Amino acid sequence: MSVHEQFAEDLALHALGCLEGEEKIALEKHLEGCASCRREFEALRGDAALLALTTSGPRPPARARVRLMEGIAKEPVAQPVRLSSQWWTAFGWAAAVVMFVVVAVVWNQNAELKKTVGQGEALNAQQRLELEQARRVVETLTADDAKRVSVLPVKYKNPPPEGKAIYSRERNGLIFIASNLLPLPARKTYELWLIPPQGAPIPAGLFKPDAHGGAIVINPPLPAGVEAKAFAITVEPEKGSTTPTMPIIMMGAGG
Amino acid sequence: MSTAAQMNDGALISAIRSGNQEAMAQLYDRYSSVVYAVALRVLGDAAAAEDVLQEIFMQLWRNPGSFDASRGNLAPWLAVIARNRAVDVLRKRRPQTEISEAVVSVEPDLAGEADRGRTVEKVRAVLKDMPAQQRSALEMAYFEGYSHSEISEKTGEPLGTIKTRIRTGLMLLRKAVEAT
Numbered sequence: 011m012s013v014h015e016q017f018a019e020d021l022a023l024h025a026l027g028c029l030e031g032e033e034k035i036a037l038e039k040h041l042e043g044c045a046s047c048r049r050e051f052e053a054l055r056g057d058a059a060l061l062a063l064t065t066s067g068p069r070p071p072a073r074a075r076v077r078l079m080e081g082i083a084k085e086p087v088a089q090p091v092r093l094s095s096q097w098w099t100a101f102g103w104a105a106a107v108v109m110f111v112v113v114a115v116v117w118n119q120n121a122e123l124k125k126t127v128g129q130g131e132a133l134n135a136q137q138r139l140e141l142e143q144a145r146r147v148v149e150t151l152t153a154d155d156a157k158r159v160s161v162l163p164v165k166y167k168n169p170p171p172e173g174k175a176i177y178s179r180e181r182n183g184l185i186f187i188a189s190n191l192l193p194l195p196a197r198k199t200y201e202l203w204l205i206p207p208q209g210a211p212i213p214a215g216l217f218k219p220d221a222h223g224g225a226i227v228i229n230p231p232l233p234a235g236v237e238a239k240a241f242a243i244t245v246e247p248e249k250g251s252t253t254p255t256m257p258i259i260m261m262g263a264g265g
Numbered sequence: 266m267s268t269a270a271q272m273n274d275g276a277l278i279s280a281i282r283s284g285n286q287e288a289m290a291q292l293y294d295r296y297s298s299v300v301y302a303v304a305l306r307v308l309g310d311a312a313a314a315e316d317v318l319q320e321i322f323m324q325l326w327r328n329p330g331s332f333d334a335s336r337g338n339l340a341p342w343l344a345v346i347a348r349n350r351a352v353d354v355l356r357k358r359r360p361q362t363e364i365s366e367a368v369v370s371v372e373p374d375l376a377g378e379a380d381r382g383r384t385v386e387k388v389r390a391v392l393k394d395m396p397a398q399q400r401s402a403l404e405m406a407y408f409e410g411y412s413h414s415e416i417s418e419k420t421g422e423p424l425g426t427i428k429t430r431i432r433t434g435l436m437l438l439r440k441a442v443e444a445t
Binding site for chain 2: 018019020021022023025026027028029030031053054055056057058059060061062063064065066067068069070071074075077078079081082083085196218220221
């Protein structure tokens, strides 16, 4: 395999995760533009994996399996959607807005339809079409293979954590989309809070970021008709909290 | 319909995507020993290794799409993730690599337990025959999470020597599996 000799040893070190400092930076920069070195790096990572596979030892204790299965069983049924890529923002935003609008339209029509049952198959068909569109938008938004492309200035490599909330008090609906979130400590979760003009913050959903820091919360249970002065995010124990644990790590005022 | 016990890894991952807990249990039974052994080797602490084990399988349950079967087999992928996470814990740092970013392409194919066993035995034999200083450099880097300069400092060997030992050590492992 043809690699640039000056990087050959550093490639091996990087594959083992022990290269650091300026040498690591220089190698990573080189890898961005050198396909042959990237191939060799992948091969070396495979070689390093063989080291991991050579380990042997006692089986994990039986309680670990019980603990895992109990943990899985406790996972909420309506999991927040986890995104599979860091490049999601533009697509995710657009899809979420479209979904919200379509759902709002369908909601509205549904209310009207109740009043005018039998009034028209045409409206019914239109509603089915729009519901199908909403379903497809949700499916696309939540698909495992969905590519979310974040369009950023070309040199903007490390965008900061960001969250966007779309809230309708009238519809009692909330969609929250986050990106570039930092990984959580073990047994912790992010919790979204709706902060009303008066009174205590209201829990508005738990979420954990995917591998690239993305997460979505769709229509968490909320009391009806509450005004939102702001939204905030805290880090909480895995089951969530009823009051925010300081510090608030992200916050945005309602427009 | 096949039961979870009969499913291959890809089918189990698909079933997990659908929320099939039996499939998750089966996957755990298949690979928990690999993950736990690696974490225990790195951390030397059973409770901490168990936490890493839990964390990795919970992440897989929550995000089964993080494993891409087209980019490698599950066993080495899980082993590498376990190593990476355990080293992060050892060095008290935030996760350096997300699980979906871990790409592990090992030749030959290690999907089958028998193939994996043969390959692992070859690699163990190579490690056993390797000069002790070379084996130690590999192990300090991979299982103890030391940087190359830290290894140089701890062993008193020049940095260049450490680099060469590590590279040639990995090359020896590769030759061993290529001959499998």
